[in-house]
Amino acid sequence: MLDHTGIVVTDLDKARRFYDAIxxxxxxxxxxxxxxxxxxxRSPTEYPYLWxxxxxxxYWVEGSRPGINQMHVAFAAKTKAAVDAFYxxxxxxxxxxxxxxxxxxxxDQYYGAFVLDPDGNNIEACYRGPDAV
Known part of the structure; x- marks a missing residue:
């Protein structure tokens, strides 16, 4: 189960525009x-969340920087149309x-889309269900 995860970005304003949109x-x-x-x-006080x-x-090791270790985050979508809109x-x-x-x-029964955020992190939206194919 996911409690929270986080990514470091180089340009907070650019990242905010991107994540506000998706x-x-x-x-x-x-x-x-x-x-x-x-x-x-889902809300500022509910888990899980992405920081x-x-x-x-x-906890970063020496030499780490935004984008050096590509992160993958998959968000659950309620429908295939929501995956399409996310993309x-x-x-x-x-x-x-x-x-x-x-x-x-x-x-099986999986419909997804992948994009790279402004720092190269792999961000996915996926729908699981009988009409996913």
Missing amino acids: AKPLGLMTADNGPDAFLLG IGRLIPS ATALEAGGKDNGLPGPRKGA
């Missing part, structure tokens, strides 16, 4: 978390295609 089709929201970070989730900021985590809004908000919306080979 939050809507997924039924999520963003909320400020101080001057150097924001949260993406996005420019602060350097205490379209992510591209409009500065994301880059990393896998068109559609079923995934080897994944």
